[in-house]
Amino acid sequence: MNRETELQHLGEEKSGTGPVVPPIVQTSLFVYPDFDSFWGTMFDHSADNERFIYSRVGNPNLSVVEKKLAMLEKTETCKIFTSGMAAITAGILCSVKAGDHIVAVDTMYGPTKEFILKWLPRFGVTHTLVTGNDPAEIEAACTAETKLIYLESPSSILFRFQDLEAVARFAKSKGIRTMVDNSYASPLFSQPATFGIDLIVHSATKYIGGHSDVVAGALCGSREHLDAMMAEEGQWLGALLPPFPAWLLMRGLRTLPMRMEHSQRTAFEIFEYLKSRSEVDEIFFAGDPDHPQNDLFKKQMSGATSLLSFAPKVQEMEKVKAFVESLNLFQIGVSWGGFESLAVIIPAHPMNWSEPRWVVRLYCGFEHVDDLKADLTQGFEAHLA
Numbered sequence: 001m002n003r004e005t006e007l008q009h010l011g012e013e014k015s016g017t018g019p020v021v022p023p024i025v026q027t028s029l030f031v032y033p034d035f036d037s038f039w040g041t042m043f044d045h046s047a048d049n050e051r052f053i054y055s056r057v058g059n060p061n062l063s064v065v066e067k068k069l070a071m072l073e074k075t076e077t078c079k080i081f082t083s084g085m086a087a088i089t090a091g092i093l094c095s096v097k098a099g100d101h102i103v104a105v106d107t108m109y110g111p112t113k114e115f116i117l118k119w120l121p122r123f124g125v126t127h128t129l130v131t132g133n134d135p136a137e138i139e140a141a142c143t144a145e146t147k148l149i150y151l152e153s154p155s156s157i158l159f160r161f162q163d164l165e166a167v168a169r170f171a172k173s174k175g176i177r178t179m180v181d182n183s184y185a186s187p188l189f190s191q192p193a194t195f196g197i198d199l200i201v202h203s204a205t206k207y208i209g210g211h212s213d214v215v216a217g218a219l220c221g222s223r224e225h226l227d228a229m230m231a232e233e234g235q236w237l238g239a240l241l242p243p244f245p246a247w248l249l250m251r252g253l254r255t256l257p258m259r260m261e262h263s264q265r266t267a268f269e270i271f272e273y274l275k276s277r278s279e280v281d282e283i284f285f286a287g288d289p290d291h292p293q294n295d296l297f298k299k300q301m302s303g304a305t306s307l308l309s310f311a312p313k314v315q316e317m318e319k320v321k322a323f324v325e326s327l328n329l330f331q332i333g334v335s336w337g338g339f340e341s342l343a344v345i346i347p348a349h350p351m352n353w354s355e356p357r358w359v360v361r362l363y364c365g366f367e368h369v370d371d372l373k374a375d376l377t378q379g380f381e382a383h384l385a
Helices: 003-009 035-042 060-073 084-093 110-123 135-141 164-174 223-231 243-254 256-275 294-300 317-326 369-384
Strands: 077-081 101-105 126-130 146-152 177-181 199-203 217-221 280-284 307-312 342-348 357-363
Touching: 003 060, 003 243, 003 256, 060 077, 060 217, 060 243, 077 084, 077 223, 084 110, 084 177, 084 199, 084 217, 101 110, 110 126, 110 146, 126 135, 135 164, 146 164, 164 177, 217 223, 243 256, 256 280, 256 307, 256 369, 307 317, 307 342, 317 342, 317 357, 317 369
Parallel strands: 101 126, 101 146, 146 177, 177 199
Antiparallel strands: 077 217, 199 217, 280 307, 307 357, 342 357
């Protein structure tokens, strides 16, 4: 079956009469008819175990979403968490120990960067940051202690790509695990596992949830990797998603293909609009046909989303702030992937820039694209002309 069909039915097989939408299994625990079956389930930490015992580590509502996400990502299994950061930290912590070394891209998601740079060193895990533009740079940064290469393709704010296939090939030859944040693309527009990446993580709060009413994360990969994670981090950190938010994710997944196509159409229209504005100095957009890494975009992704950034020619903070504050449809906020359009100012200073620049990140929601253009136009003319 096509993935659009599987999104509606996978994990929800029914017989006879019953609700078309699976009910919310709002329970903390599950009981058993005899002790032997209970005891056998108690110590089964496999990621796709459906003999549930306690909702902190598994629940039927989670199982439905996990099957659909694993199908989309083309991985063996998936686990969903209380946030994207919960999924990210579980994936990283199950991959390293004291004395290990991580290579990570410098333009990764801010909280992930802080976790690697500020928190992990307390426990003897070191790191090296790279731009990630060239696989040779990543390879050169690895040492005998490197156990994880952390990628984000395209990365935050500046939407830089890494060659997933080349990095995965090198990592496997050295016994290094690879992990990529795939939140920008959603599992519809990119499936990193097909290029050999070991772990794929999502902020499911974004496109997967899609309605700005649930916070969640997802970690996809092989049964081997996720079974080991569930035996430790999944058990001990207690960060798996509760039933009701999982039910909301299931609702979001049903409309994901339609929402992503709308997002892509809007993205290219806003990109062309920004190209026409004299106030814009540089645009950062994954789908830019003149992007220096467009070959990787076409190889690794089947679409672009309506998250893009631009550096205004005017770099005075007060004027840039006035521009963002004057927007009516673009609200000031840090997330994306929902129904509402958002704008935020971010000081970008990647490793290969000589000085930081103010960058405005836009997320274009479901408002009509002509209205979004008009909103940006009045802001440009009033404050950045």
